[in-house]
Amino acid sequence: MDKVNGFVDQMDRELKKVPYLEMLDEKTKVPRLKTYVTLALSAVIGIFIFFNIFGDLLSTLIAFVYPAYISFKAIESADKTDDTQWLTYWTVFGFLHLVECFSDQILGWVPFYYFLKTVFTLWLSLPQFRGAEILYEKFIRVYLLRNQDKIDKHISGAAKNAESLLSKNE
Known part of the structure; x- marks a missing residue:
């Protein structure tokens, strides 16, 4: 353990010489x-995703993982505004995942796709950017409001079909 502490102390002394890291320490x-x-773990993960080493899994x-955990915390908190933020994220994520399912053969040819997907996902989920809210308000909400009646009819029809199919099999 003494060797590890010595290494950490030496690394700490060397890293204190980097002005940017010193500024980061003061701010955070x-x-x-x-x-x-x-930072090191983020860099390694970023490099893995950039060069598509487990890119699909990591992205x-x-x-x-992060949105699911923060959604859990939002549900457990008394404040309900964060619930709306995360419901919005999952709605947008669901739409984008659906698009990705139908276009994955094409998207697989896009250079650095998983890196771009990861950056985009971070933009959607991080509270500093609130990208999911932007996409929801500008596109998804508009589409759903315009087509709400049609969607409700299709859902109702599908439910009736499933119900009749299940009742025939009993």
């Missing part, structure tokens, strides 16, 4: 080692 008030580990995990 996060323990220095956590900041460096997070999917980023699109699901």
